[in-house]
Amino acid sequence: MTFAEAECIALAKNGNQDAFTQIVDAYQNPVFNMCYRMLSNTQAAEDAAQETFWRAYKNIHRYDEKRPFATWLLSIAAHYCIDQQRRKRLPSIDLDEIIEFAAEDPAPNPESALISTEFQEEIQRQLEQLSESDRAVLVLRYFHEFSEEEICQTLSLSKSAVKSRLHRARLHMAEQWKEAQAGAKKEGRQHETQTI
């Protein structure tokens, strides 16, 4: 945490709204990414990110400066998203979402844009197959590069629980990859037959 950030947090703790807005500005991307990877829906992720910041603002007096701020903030986001997922099972990625993905990519090459979109879709599809808690562990580990120790702190889990969840999630991802490859091969064969 930089000195400026620490100062902002101290000011926000004293009720300074502008200081908190600066925090929102600085952490919007990791929080939004966490919410998006958990909920697979842009609008739901936006709402969850806003709610995360509101909860953080209300509970900032409880934040312990010894802990990294990102861990604390992402912990709120992860718990909120897990809760949301458990309450209502969100539908999987829809067509609008795919179009939005394609529209958002600023790559000039249409082919690379398509590959990138497919690539993002594939990750999201694979993540969706995981349970909420396994997904949260995997997102924190690979998207936010958290150590196992940090994941323990963020999700209030024991180290063995984090290890077993990571193991389960990785195994599931490997299986998903295998299935995706098998599906792609099958499609390729069908396409070849149709061309002939």
Place this chain on the structure above:
Amino acid sequence: MKHKQYEEWILDEQFLTAEQNKELRDHLIICPECQQLNLNWQASKQLLLQASIKSPSPGFTQRWQTTFERKHRNEKAVRYRLTLLGLLMLAFAGSLVYMISSGVFLQMLSNTFTAIVQLVVAITHGLSGVDILLRSLPAFVPFTVAFTLFGLFNAFLLAGTFTLWNLKYRKLHPDESPIK
């Protein structure tokens, strides 16, 4: 060495000694299942590591400020309502305590009970009065005439109500006819 151990070495990203590394490599050559698992996980991991951080649409901070204002306002309103409710409850509890301690409450209860009993008695008297009237009616008016008069009275009552309703409707909707 059990097969499960190799799966853990592949998936758990734990530190492996040179010996363990060699053992795993040797196992991967002879075990197609573990080899496949290793390949699949490595490919999937690459996918995860190469994925970009998803950003919100521009203007997130401005939207946050709007959300903040709205939530702050809502919270204030809820707090105000709760305070008001608390005060009302307090006033009610205070007056209840006062009434119970001073005996006013018991007196009020007995008065209410007396009033209810009196009302029931009055209704019973009223009904018996109607009964007497009905019993004595056939002595003066034949049953058929009484029935006709009663029917006419009801018809006039209905017609009057309808006319009043019609007038009111026309006043509210001057361009429309109430019945088409």
